[in-house]
Amino acid sequence: MDTVQYLDDAGLPLRDLPLSTPELLMGYRALRRARHFDERVIILQRQGRLGVFPPFRGQEAAQVGVALALRKSDWLVPSYRETAAAMTFGMPLTNLILNWRADPAGWRAPDDINMIQFYIPIATQIPQATGIAHAERLKGSDNIVATFVGDGGTSEGDFHEGLNFAAVFDAPVIFMVQNNGWAISVPTHKQMKVQRIALKAQGYGIPGVVVDGNDLVAVWSVAKEAAERARRGDGPTLIEAITYRIAPHTSSDDPSRYRGEEESAVWEKRDPILRMRGLLEHLKLWDEAQDKELSEELEGEFLAAVEEADQAPEPKPWEIVEQVYAKMGADQKVAWEYLRGEA
Template sequence: MDPIRYLDDDGKPLRDIPLSEEELLQGYRALRRARHFDERALVLQRQGRLGVYPPFRGQEAAQVGVTLSLEKSDWLCPSYRETAAALTFGMPLSRLILNWRADPAGWRIPEGVNMIQFYIPIATQVPQAAGLAYAEKLKGNSAVAAVFIGDGGTSEGDFHEGLNFASVFDAPLLIVVQNNGWAISVPTHKQMKVQRVALKAQGYGIPGVTVDGNDLVAVWTVARKAAARARAGEGPTLIEALTYRVAPHTSSDDPGRYRTEDEAEAWKKRDPIARMRGCLAHLGLWDDEKEKALEEELEAEFVAAVDEADQAPEPKPWEIVEQVYAEMQPDQQAAWNYLRTGGEA
């Protein structure tokens, strides 16, 4: 299964591009915005101003392309590495900074952003996203849900249960597998016998598509078609985005212990942002002056977001139990009361 591609590694179009010039520019700006956040967030972490952080450098196109195919009424169900998707979907920068500081204020999803919180447990978001998508269908809405997972997560039972449920009930779901080559330190070829994750879709009677995850045009186009199919009542699609985790698994990881530097360097030559900029340059839509202006704009936005996050009030201990259910259950209520009174009866 050769992955679907629209651009070569230098950004030269391989076929007609099914996106407008405005969309191409929008896509590039979203890629650069995500990369800028990722680079600066890692600096904050090294300064002790963020907690453990999972960088996504090299995987921007796989996240941004899918997210740009969604509408405001749709749902985003990320795992822990989808900060780029959350940012593109409408999460404020300051809220994301607070989230990775483990501040409860960062856990609150703004009104109008249909996103569930980042998932740390592996694959548990898949059956929940399937149920969410099916609920929208039962309500007669046209909304779809997009759920992200890594290649390692496809070995979990929740992944298979979620796919089976979505298939049986024709849930309007996009299951996006970012196949970045590694499940922490375990390479993909040691996780499964099939050559492509997308082949697993056959066991559930749904379409499976493999796309070049570093090609924004390809990802956006594939995801847009899958979303249209879901809205038409034709059920879920499994999208495998072939990409690579150039950065460490988290800010606490040392990838040099389990992979070679040559491997990472080879993938850096297929950088999704350099490729997209090459595409814009080839089409006469971008130049160094526009790039410099964009860099200044992104830096100003990030500095303002950090300042806003820094001015947020110190979180109260009882806030940690306020984000579990819409209405507190008895155990959360008891914990909330205990923390508010300092343990007094």
């Protein structure tokens, strides 16, 4: 299958770009914002101020491009690594910090953000994303759903069930597979026989697209087309973003035990942020002064979010049974009263 690509590894355009100047600038800012958060959160984790965290360095474009293709009324259903997508979609940074501190307050998206909490079990979000999309279709709305999964997650049964149902009922959902080369320590070629995950779309009778996952212009363009298709009622699209997990699987992982540094070095040269900046500089839309100003702005935003998270009240034991069902059942009520000491 051909790979959709608009930028070379240096960020120079290979053909006419489908994005406007404001979109290019917005996209670069979103990439930088995501990278800054990722780098700073890792420091918090090393300081003991955060739990285990799954970094996403190198995969920003594959996430940001999809999030930018969504409307405010659409839905985002992430797996555990989609922090960049979540923050681009509108999730406050304070919530994201609290989430990785295992604070229930961080899991609860504001009422005006249609996002489900991060899923830790592999691929369990796929059927749920399909269900939300099907519900939107039954309601007669043109809202769509975007969900993410890794290459390893495509081997799970939930992946098949979600795609099959979505295909049969034309559910308006974008399935974004971030093929970053590794399912923790298992390389892609040991997970499946097909050369491209997008080929699996043929088995469901839906479009499958391969995109350069480190090319924001390409990802955003492909996601836009998939979103338009879904809104028309033409059903789901499976997108495979070819990218790379430069960072460890999580903050507890040591990737040197299963892969060589030379592999990561190759992908460092394809960094999505460097490519996007190369494009903006080529178009004379960006300079060092603007970059410095943006860095200062992002650091200020991050520090404010950390301060707000630090001042948040400690979660109460009984909150573990809240926000589970729309209406608390009898068993949850008993547990809630017990944990509050009211039983």
